[in-house]
Amino acid sequence: MIVRGIRRCSLLFAALLLWLATATAAQAHDARPAYLELIETGPGRFDVTWRTPVYAGMRLPVALRFPAAFRNIVEPVEKDVGDAWIERRAIDAGPSGLMGQRIEFVGLQASITDVLVRVSLRDGTESTTLVRPVQPWIEVAAAPGAGAVASAFVVHGIEHILGGFDHLLFVFGLLLLVRGGWMLVKTVTAFTLAHSITLALAALGVVHVPGPPVEATIALSILLLAVEIVRQNRGQPGFAARWPWVVAFCFGLLHGFGFAGALAEIGLPKNELPLALFCFNVGVEIGQLMFVGAVLVLRALLLCLRPPALAVHRAPAVASYAVGTLAAFWFFERFAAFWA
DSSP states (O other): OHHHHHHHHHHHHHHHHHHHHHHHHTTTOTTOOEEEEEEEEETTEEEEEEEEEEETTEEOOOEEEOOTTOEEEEEEEEEEOSSEEEEEEEEEOOTTTTTTOEEEEETGGGSSOOEEEEEEOTTSOEEEEEEOTTSOEEEOOSSOOHHHHHHHHHHHHHHHHHHOHHHHHHHHHHHHHOOSHHHHHHHHHHHHHHHHHHHHHHHTTSOOOOHHHHHHHHHHHHHHHHHHHHHHHTTOOOHHHHSHHHHHHHHHHHHHHHHHHHHHHHOOOGGGHHHHHHHHHHHHHHHHHHHHHHHHHHHHHHHHTOOOHHHHHHHHHHHHHHHHHHHHHHHHHHHHHHHO
16 A cells, blocks of 8 residues: 555656646746737838747747738738747738728637737827637727726736746745745745736836846746755755745745746737736736645645555655756756857
8 A cells, every 4th residue: 555655646746747847848938929019100000010939949820810901011021039930011001090900810729829919009099909719810999998908918917827837836846845824825925025026127127137047047946945845854944944935035036027028028008007017917926826726725635535654755855856856957958048
């Protein structure tokens, strides 16, 4: 029975490693949507930016289709920027402009990726809409409401955190480190408060930190957290084990810059900037709480199976080494990419 129980736990953590390895192949942030920006430069004339992400070296197979009445003023020019393809052109939408016109995203229905659409008009009106695969087109409304902006950025925040495997791995490390429900609440709250501060500062342009060093340092923060978990499991608790909420706050400031980098890719609507920033942050927190709840429920279910005491004792050590190994891989990968 003991051997069977250990094997069962080993299989569980092997599955965890496989899931995290898949995350690595996805570069830890593959919840990026496609992005369409339309900026009005004259009556019925628009500058178009169409960005499609690259996953595992392959461009997202989604094509942009305008109404037949539209014509190109400047022909499309494409550029490969590594993690995405960017197409730029200028179009003439006619006297009526974009209002009431349908823009289609051919192939989106066969994917799991969304498209974030931003429209900026000469009168200062801006709108942001999230297009889902279940409805792979958009009709530009004459007067988009704040509700569309709010829902789009809440959904994007949820998708970003659930696809940001490095951030989730750090939260998972906190769950391994912290003992006691009240301390866990304090620690997660400190992490939330910290990354909310730096996310707002970076998104508003108050502070600017280059993305590649931030991503490498985020991986290093997970590795350092894994070291603290191992020390605690050996009966040698360090500063992080005694003051986890302080460590969560300090590292949370760093992770906030990572969130800001994802938000910078899609931009914030100027006329709804506070709302969009707030809703993105709300989405991130919803996704984070979903992950914490899922981990706690899984842990409770496993304990209901009454695994052998030896397996329960060794499980945190196995998990901490898994976290540390993957974090070390991410760090050296990102560090090498930064210098390259």
